[in-house]
Structures are given as structure tokens and as C-alpha cells.
Amino acid sequence: MTKLTRKQREIIARQELILDVSAKLIAEQGFSNFGMERIAELTEYSKGTIYQHFQCKEEVLMHLCMRGLRIWRDFFDRALTFRGNSRERLLAIHLAHDFYAKLHPVEYESIYTVKSAGVREKISPESHAAQNELMKEVIDRVVIVITEAIENRDLKLPENMAPQDLVYGFWALHYGELMFETFNFPYRNMGIGDLENNVRLVLRTLLDGLPWEPVSTRHDYAASAERIVREIFPEEAASIAMR
Amino acid sequence: MTKLTRKQREIIARQELILDVSAKLIAEQGFSNFGMERIAELTEYSKGTIYQHFQCKEEVLMHLCMRGLRIWRDFFDRALTFRGNSRERLLAIHLAHDFYAKLHPVEYESIYTVKSAGVREKISPESHAAQNELMKEVIDRVVIVITEAIENRDLKLPENMAPQDLVYGFWALHYGELMFETFNFPYRNMGIGDLENNVRLVLRTLLDGLPWEPVSTRHDYAASAERIVREIFPEEAASIAMR
């Protein structure tokens, strides 16, 4: 490792500060109030200095997203340290996803924002490639668990279904939840009760239907979830509980 | 019905023109290039005139969304005219959802855009209430099919699961598909094959798992889908095929 100069460390620290301030700004005032003017104010640097770090405001968002994807990947790596049957290991991944999305909602939503029309075009191809690579790393962690389950004979996927296809289903169900929550969707008026519980119910039905053994009638996954939280994510659970 | 004056008809026509132009603008140049300046140019009216129709640019989007929700609801009503077993009727709803999302991607995405932070706040409570009511009307069409299936004894929902909760699952899986497609997600790099087929596979697994009778091994739903498209949505299928 090359040792960094004081100046280099300062630049890295400032870059982190810009991203911290951006996340806070978006969380408190929304994407439409996010901008270079505000970042300059809140960091107490001039706009010119912000532009030495990022080519445009969309690149700030992209880098926030990528910092988040590294955190998400690390959450999944921690989930993979859990020892248990293959569906418990998937449950650990599920909970890690939940914790990441809840503790970093801005970064989570930014995954899609940076791909949306009008934003996408302003971001360099290099940044998009780096983001894709990170998303692949995240997905690969889930594929590991599915592949294990197939090797253990806990699971046999339907014909034509690859592990990645199943990951898509998980992701869509999760993302719907976050969207309904952060976007203040009137889901209660629609007749939907507790969203988080609902996603878990739909997922359980999907997994039991495959079937992915042991199915939920033959194993107490609520107890497994408690153990996973206690052993792997105690601090994350505590910080959500006290909000 | 009161007869409208020529002036009133002109105003309605202009309002439709503004929405048409907005949808086209967003489809071709993205949300970030959507704005009052461009709408004025494209409609060949002054900005002041646009502001006589809509209080702000976000209200334009909201009205575009609501016009879309009425189309969606009508697609579902057409799907409900299909005669068949309860899972075929759900398949008709599924296909109607697909056609709506594909033929009106801008309106479909706008459902979420108008609820997002920074946009939501600029829209009047009255407009939000009207949108919620329309969304409820859309969801109610799906609840009808699920309720029928329960009454027929084709389906028994798991404990604690209401019909609306299941609708949520369907919607999330669908929306994920559209998002991956319109946002140019690199899903191929992730190992996912054909998205539309994938969603259908995950949904089928979920329904078979419930189980919702007749399950897919006991009925040829591919044939049902063909019949539904032929009888109910021939024009929509043709217009997608020729793109």
C-alpha cells in the first residue's frame, strides 16, 4: 500500500463529506431539492470545489449509489457467515436486504434513479460500468445461496429458471415494499395491512411452492429470524427499533 | 348531460393536447427534459396559457397519470369480460396489466413519480385523493377475480393474507419488469434471460404454490393466453408486435 499524503487524505475526506451531506439532503428534502448549490452551502465549500470532485450533480448521486452498493454487498457477506440450512441462509440474505434498504433508503432508491431517463445520459459510461459490476457482486451473493440449496437437494428449480431469475423475484418484491413506504403510497386504503409482513408472506408462499426445503410448516423460521438478527445484525436491529 | 359550448370543447381539446405532447416529450427525451417551456413550444401556446390549465408542471404529470389510470381500469374491465376458470380470468388481468404497461410506459411510471419526494409536495391534496381513488378502482378489479376464486374453492389464501396482499405481490413483480426494461438495467449481465418470461415463471410458481387451481400442470395456460389475446386484446397485441 502506498501511503497517502495529508492532502490526499483531505481530498478523500471531503469527497466523503460531500456524499454524507447529499444523502442527508435527499433524505430530508427529497431529490428535487438536491443540488450543487445546496451541497456547497452545507459543506461550506464553494461550488467550484464540488465540481473538482464530480463532473455534474448526477455523478454525485451515482457515487452515493456506489458507496451504498459496497455497504449492501458487505451486509450480504455478513449474512453468508450464518450457519444453518439453506433456507435459513436465504432468510439471512433477506434480512440483510431489509436492513440495508431501511438503513440506507436514499442509496437504495438511487440505484434506480441513476438509471432513469434524463439522469442516465449525464453519467459517464465508466461510472455505469462500475455500478453494474457492483450490482453483479451483490446478486452473486444470493446466487451462492441458491446454488448451495440446489447442490444440497433442498431445492430443484423449475425448468428454464436460472438462480438469477429467482433473485429477480425476490428483488422485485422487496423493492415494491420500499417504494410503497418511501413514496407514501396509500396502501392502507387499498386494503393492505402491514407491508413488511405481507412481503414475507408472499415470499414464503413462493418458496414453499417451489418447494424449497424445509418448507415453512416443517421449520420455525420466525425463530431462525430471531437468531439471525441476534447473531448477525444486532446493532442494525437496535438502531431501527429506536427510531 | 349538459351540452358543451364550442369554447368549452376547445378547452378540453387543448388540455388533451397538452397531455399528449407531455407523454410524447417524456417518452422521447426523459423526465428531466420535460417542462413547461417545452410544452409551450410543442403545443404552440404561450406558457401563460399552459398555466391556465395546470397550476405547475407536476400537476401536468399528475393529470397524465390519472388519464392513464382510467385507461388501465378500462383494460381490466375488458379482461373481466373473459369467460373461463378463475386462473384464466386472473391470466386475463395479468395480460391486461402487461399491455397497459407496454403501451403506456410513461403513464405507468408516472404513478410512482408523482408520489416521489419533491414532486408529491407540489401536487394538490385534491389531485392526490383523486389518484388514490383511481388506483383503488384498478386494484378492485383484481380483488374481484381473487374473491371469485375463493368462492369457487379454486383458492384458499394462507392465514392472514387478504386478497389485496396478493395483488401487491403481482404488482411488485410486474413493476420490477417494467423498471428493468425502461431503465435499461443490465439484467443480461446479471444472468437473467427473457424478463417477461421470467416474471410469468415466478408468478406461475407462486400461484401453483398457493395452490390456485387448476395448477399449471393440469391446464394449458399458454393456450389460454393465446385465446385471451385473440378474443380480448387483438389490436394491442398487433400494435406491440409491429414495433
Added chain:
DNA sequence: ACCTGAACACCGTTCAAGT
């Protein structure tokens, strides 16, 4: 070498003036 902030461009919104 690094940082600043004035200057410019673009667009949302308003409103006095025109027909």
C-alpha cells in the same frame, strides 16, 4: 496548486399589457 464566487444560461412561474 488550490479555491472562490461572479457571470452566464436555462427554465419555472407571474403578471402587466395587448387583442
Added chain:
DNA sequence: ACCTGAACACCGTTCAAGT
């Protein structure tokens, strides 16, 4: 009564000037 477009405010981006 209806429509227009100049005027103003706000913010993304640049760059000449300062330290």
C-alpha cells in the same frame, strides 16, 4: 374574456481572478 411574452427568481456549470 382570453392570450401573450417580458420579467424575475433559482440553480447548474464555467472560468478569470485571488491566495
